[in-house]
Amino acid sequence: MRLRFFFDAGAGVCLWAQDDEAKARFGYPVEAEMLDIPVELRAEIEQLVVDYDDTFPWDDPGSGTFVEPDRTMFGYEENPPFVTRVRALLPKLRDALPGLVIESDFEG
Numbered sequence: 001m002r003l004r005f006f007f008d009a010g011a012g013v014c015l016w017a018q019d020d021e022a023k024a025r026f027g028y029p030v031e032a033e034m035l036d037i038p039v040e041l042r043a044e045i046e047q048l049v050v051d052y053d054d055t056f057p058w059d060d061p062g063s064g065t066f067v068e069p070d071r072t073m074f075g076y077e078e079n080p081p082f083v084t085r086v087r088a089l090l091p092k093l094r095d096a097l098p099g100l101v102i103e104s105d106f107e108g
Contacts, residue, residue, distance in 0.1 A: 001019060001021045001025065001073055001099060001100050001101070002017075002018040002019045002022055002023045002100070002101045002102075002103065003015045003016065003017060003018060003022055003026075003030055003100055003101070003102045003103070004016045004018045004102070004103045004104065005086065005090065005093075005102055005103065005104035005106065006050070006104070007052045007076070007082075009052070009053055009056040010056070010058075011029060011049075011099075012029075012031070012049060012055060013028075013029045013030060013031055013032070013037075013049065014045065014049050014052070015032070015045075015102070016028060016029060016030060017029075017030055017032040018103065022100070023066065032043040032103070035096075035097060036096075036097075037093070037096040037097065038096065040060065041092055041093065041096055044089060044092075045089065048082065048085055048086070048089065050083070063075060083106050086104065086106040086108060087107060088100060090104055090107065
């Protein structure tokens with residue numbers, strides 16, 4: 001079963017099913033509460049999503065003029081914000097979910 005870690009502003013999740021088995025179990029977006037992981041790890045995931053969403057210019061999403069380039073990230077920038085937190089989170093998540101493969105562009 002494969003999941004992918006990436007941010008999508010406003011989605012409320014950062015994990016996405018990547019194969020038929022994962023989609024059958026979780027659907028496409030994978031909510032942290034659906035995972036059999038420690039409460040602390042679930043809270044860490046949920047806070048990371050909230051912090052990411054706080055970087056998005058919700059008042060004018062199409063403009064790009066109010067985006068703070070030092071805060072907004074999509075994972076493809078050379079040195080995106082949150083990369084340290086994501087890199088610290090992924091091993092803990094993989095350890096908690098040994099039957100799942102979790103892919104991410106944040107690991108270089």
